[in-house]
Amino acid sequence: MARQTQWQLRQRFLMDLLLQVHKPLLQQELIEMGSRLNENPSDYEADSWPSLIDFMERVHQGRILRPYSIYSQLQEELPQQLLGVYRFLLLAKDWRTFQCNACYARSHFNPVLFVNALQLAISGRPDTKDLVLPAMHEVLPQLYFDKDVILDAQQVNWQQLAPIPNITLKRSWKEILGDIVYPRRFRQPLEVPVLPAEPIVIEVKPLRTLLSSDVELNGYWNSLISRLLITRNEQGTAIIDGDRMMAFRNAHDEYMYRLENGRAAKPEHPQILLHNIKQFVALCELEELTTGHKSLQLIEPTLMTTGGVRYKATKLNGLDVWLLIRQSTEELQSQIDKQLEKAVETPTMETVGQVIATNYWQLFRHLSLAINGNCTMEPNLLGMATSNLRDPIYRTMLFQLAQLIARYERPQVSAYDNQQVQQIHVGNLTTYEHLVDSDLINLMDQQLLQTQRNNLQFLQRRLVARQLRLNHKPFNITYELYASEPMVVLIRSYLIPPGRDQAGLLIESFVSELAMGKNILVRQFPMAKSVHTLRKLYEAKKPLDSSNACSFPQHLLLPRGTAEGLRLQLLVQVLAWNGSETIAECEWAGSVVDSTAPVLTSARVDVVIHHHSLKLKD
Template structure:
């Protein structure tokens, strides 16, 4: 017996010695304790975003704004001309406070960009703060929030500041009108309130799209899209000091992945994938946002099957013809067919290479870059913006009724609307046309010599609906003392929250066993796609290409022999955890200032990223089949400790330095391939997995989630 134990022990030691076990996490190792200077920045930024629709209730910050004169401090900005331009515009008159701001309105957009530049060009944080305090009470609150947050994300002295959730700063863009009304009623009664909100509106669903509203109307998803647009603003110029690597390609890939993720959720609910928008026909799908602006006006409702029409507005700059969008698309298709585009100097720029997708992304996304003439919109237009406006204003194309901007005309609300996905499926066809002009991947492009994925194991995948509480402080007004603009009455502390149902999943671990002939730097790619279509027909790998969602991509250091790679779902590079609620954030900063706890600054941490709770599509009680695809390739970027690997770079790219992967985004599903080459490649492992769904039985959900009752 003793000899047997010794033998087993010896074998175990030999196995461990021969097997290299790697745990790869995305934790930030370079977090540091915030000093008082950073805590002060964190504190004032939170305060400036508090109840932005009202005058600043923090007297010290209001006084800074009242006593600051931008025009007399032009020398404190890096670009004095930009400051003079803003001052001139401000004196002439900008969009007033209390009015609805839409970044799709050209005049309002230009005003916001001018304000951003004043924020961005401030030479130091003190000047930035004084400028923000001045603008906080004097410019439109929507323009202020967008310009202010974008500047914070790009300034060197503020990029590590933790921002409060956008859905708590501008709650009217995210919360049902009924919830807003009940919050006001609770405030009037001076009573605490917990208001339940659901995304299905009623149990008797007559609109199939509402079955996936828990995904498209999810506050975290809409916040992600907002932060993406602020992280990579279309107007960002090289003049600002940094160039965003592969920005155009990221525009293509992020939207393609968002579209694929939405279609996965539709398939999970036995719905067909979303159809492509046809400009010369009807907008098939209507949409009822059930949102209202703070000003009291409702977001427009769009009935089914409306014919798209030209926008015949009074202002020439607002006029738009459906034919114009078709013409711009045709010009892009012609460029793709030719294999090159012309610059303003009539020079040819080739497209049929790995960089062509980046150029096309900048053209379609109308990236503003004065140093890249062929990205301008005079010839190729702004296809995305124009299509959003054509569809968004379909209920009032002649501006007869002074319709408010639709959900498609705000970054904070665009992804709520099923038409958003139809629009981007149309736009995605341009990118796919370009990809089809490139050579398909060969076996040599896919096979990584000397690497074999022996096995893949994954924990049981389980989804469920959970309750999530949102603070509604910024929904209701603070009470002003009569006759005193800046003096606020100290109301009784009232806690008002909304309780929202959202999809989530149990954490899981993926274990990949890899054999390597030698030591090498490698990249692990993890995709999830459908096994069947909505009719129950099994899909080939080629048919799945446009529906494969990239869950994770991370570098590993393979050693010669057997490697076991373990990766926890919370570390996946496509997601970010929940943002810290505003009240919690304020308390953490206050406690740190008073020395009660430490507030940590995590260098390089991003606000952008798909919400962690939306990582997996909804499963079914008996299990819903999906395809898990694992691929291990050489990592040609040898900077294994690159901080960008710890960012959600798959969907949000990088703001500094090089994108940490040299292969095309979406590889190997971005181009066609011979399925036999994929199946025979030793560095690829395809596995069927089941995603289960557990009934929600939390006390706060009326015993059972109404979502579970629907399926």
């Protein structure tokens, strides 16, 4: 047997941690690694210990969410708890310390809190950046799939997935004597039945591709909000000694200053939040054009928590909710206007993003308290980022925030006419539906799946949830641009309903160096790949490509078309680019960061999106 590489061992460790993450650890090695809280300052990054003191105190006081408790992102202390667990994992000095801390957090804290912190810490550590976490709807399927799917999966027996040797109860005296006399290698092997290769399938009903119920989108949104909560609380510890060219008060101040400077090099999280709000609203509006149904209609809360507690439905009537939302957005607008008066030299959209991001958590917390009361034992859709998009109240609030953002967006038009879009060619745009399977192995009976080891290797069949997923066929966009002089530009492309002037669904945003004269840029868009399943990651022998964590899942690049063709327009904007880098960490980072870039030229072209529906047998 080939020796496992370091990557395989580390990847396998993460997978073992996430197996049955909502249940206690049973693997003895992992239990021992997480048996004690590491309070040795030398085991953490230099000068980072002061930032962990609050977390350590909370652990000793029992103020970190425990297993089997109800997780709600709107609980008063949740942001500080999430930040504490995140730092506990992120700041571990080496891999061994990280392992022990991860096992401790896995054993002693709420599984949703642990998974959210782990997901963020993995991307921030140099020794874990090439590791891949499975899709969150496979790690905690209870938070993403309806209760009918969960209950059906829990009724599947181990014998349906793993072969059981056929043992004859009555044996002759000759057979018994043979077992004693003959060595083991001469005995007849036990007859093991061969199980069918097809997985046991639990269909997700109804089979339709609603944007708000998309499990990958809900998983991405959960990560986005977790990152926002952490950033919001980290900003409270930022210092300005370095900016004022003064001596740091202590080593911790210097450490936090460098941490903040490192973060500033990446796209600002407030601007990323604004971008995603606008993207979701644009997708919802285009979905309405396709289906003819309002995206704000109620989606029944047919979810359960990891502990089997059902979600609480909203009892407040629509008019009262609308008045609450209107009052909240008016107060937020007032705060933005006041801040704009103070920060005259700061770009408008940067200020808008900071105010919305800073007030986001309090905004939805106050809204939830007014609607659902101060009851943390009954989960609701507003309290979980994994289910936020299913809630019509939450979606209504996002629509209002998008309108508020649009009031402050005033694209600048450059006075220089040194750019011209000569022609735009768009390939055939076609969306389609296909069936995808998601591993539900985390819903198996724990005593059978885990003993003193991981028994996943004995399974011959998979247990999966099968659902429809929207996707698009490969296409390309060709830009023919004329430049009167060499220059670097930012190119944005949006899908918009005919006749609309405002930007809509951002398809792509990229930076390009143009030569003087005619330039032909060809951009290719392959169909979206499926996410890595739990089983695939367990069997992986080398690092796998992971999806871009900065943007919506790629299968939602295009809105769902229609059989006769959904008629839209592609709006192309060419903007001046003043950045120092032509390639950003996120493909659309330029669109987020450089919100004040003047538009050099723009053009639009008519497009049609067709859709091929999947014909299913009864």
